[in-house]
Amino acid sequence: MLVANDKGLLAMDESNPTCNKRFAALGIPQTLEFRRAWRELIVTTPELGESISGAILYDETIRQHQQDGTSFIQTITDAGIIPGIKVDTGAKDMAGHPGEKITEGLDRLRERLNEYFEMGARFAKWRAVIAIGPGIPSHACIEANAQALARYAALCQGAGLVPVVEPEVLMEGDHTLERCSAVTEEVLHTVFNHLYTQRVLLEGMILKPNMVLPGLSCPVQASAAEVADATVHSLLKTVPAAVPGIAFLSGGQSAELASERLNAMNLRFKSRQPWALAFSFARAIQQPAMEIWQGKEANVLAAQHALIHRARCNRAARRGDYHAAMEGY
Missing domain, CATH: 3.20.20.70 (Aldolase class I)
Known part of the structure; x- marks a missing residue:
């Protein structure tokens, strides 16, 4: 299930100190509520389940809820995504x-x-x-x-x-x-x-x-x-x-490079590899969206658009169909 249908994992399991560090670099307040709001932005992104099979959560995240009271676990599951935990x-x-x-x-x-x-x-x-x-x-x-x-x-x-x-x-x-x-x-x-x-x-x-x-x-x-x-x-x-x-981590690669390299593997080796080559990216999916969001409610939809774009690029890379022209979204 976790590597079926050309999907991959979304690693949203950053510890609070690591998440706060990312926020600080973008001038986003490093508070519990802003972390919750950021994670709600991710889990409520429309059509995320079309490209993401599982989401890796952090201990704080797995216990959190949307503003309307719906648990993140329920939101993720309703989207057809399997919840996981660091x-x-x-x-x-x-x-x-x-x-x-x-x-x-x-x-x-x-x-x-x-x-x-x-x-x-x-x-x-x-x-x-x-x-x-x-x-x-x-x-x-x-x-x-x-x-x-x-x-x-x-x-x-x-x-x-x-x-x-x-x-x-x-x-x-x-x-x-x-x-x-x-x-x-x-x-x-x-x-x-x-x-x-x-x-x-x-x-x-x-x-x-x-x-x-x-x-x-x-x-x-x-x-x-x-x-x-x-x-x-x-x-x-x-x-x-x-x-x-095998679901690769991105490890600090840029979003585009991570997609390009995963694509090259599937393009060159898909007929010879005994295992599925998938993705389990964190920053390489989330960073463009976080830079757009900036902690502002008015930017949520644009940030979600960037998030789903990166997820779709990586699903294409699993098929060997990713190309640079996709970045002109």
């Missing part, structure tokens, strides 16, 4: 490993998953972050994060939730495309080894990885075709065919 509690500094992070949140996770299931969530997400730099990532960092991802996934399946497994190799740095490819392959090999050890049913999970990209400050950037080739080749080496879908 369940990790964030990436923290890893002891003894400067510059590296370990994601926390396994304590009482079983109980939290049961609560979210009762609230209506049907899938969950856990994000691990892997940085590339001098001497990193370390084997210890990759192993610790992979084990946590696998334990989370097993607990999800025990609670009746589909786990979205997100090992993100970060874009920050001056590393090459080849270096990102090597690290991504090591990370994915390790993650699937631990998923196997924890007896996670691969047919009942979604992988949410990074695209293979050169670092943001690398002097040699890659074309969409080069990114597509490097990404899919790395995935073919590491991701079992039993996994039904």
